[in-house]
Amino acid sequence: MTTARYYHAGCPVCVEAEQTLLNLLDPNVQVEVVHLGNVPSRIAEAEAAGVKSVPALVVGSQVLHLNFGAAIADLK
């Protein structure tokens, strides 16, 4: 089982990318969706993982920034 975290902020770009991406993923990939607007306490965790903007998918040590919704600095 692979786990991934999808960080977003509820923005239109975030929602669209989520719908596109999550539909394509292997059913064995377990994705935790984290809305940083609702859970700002996890912004530091996202930054530590290398997230510069949302939406972004973190898998292991890899970060995939998907399109551009908002800079993480703007969520603080």
Added chain:
Amino acid sequence: MTTARYYHAGCPVCVEAEQTLLNLLDPNVQVEVVHLGNVPSRIAEAEAAGVKSVPALVVGSQVLHLNFGAAIADLK
């Protein structure tokens, strides 16, 4: 069967994103990998699909730009 096109230009960012992403996809998603550096004749097709930079994944009418390797204008 869902089909997608992964446009890239052989850059390090492109290769890393490809490895990360393609490992996560549903086996039922058929991905055509298009190296625009090798097949510049398809740059226009990528642009028409909305690709602004590589690497990018195109699924139906949706474009996911993954991180940033190179602007498509720089591939011409």
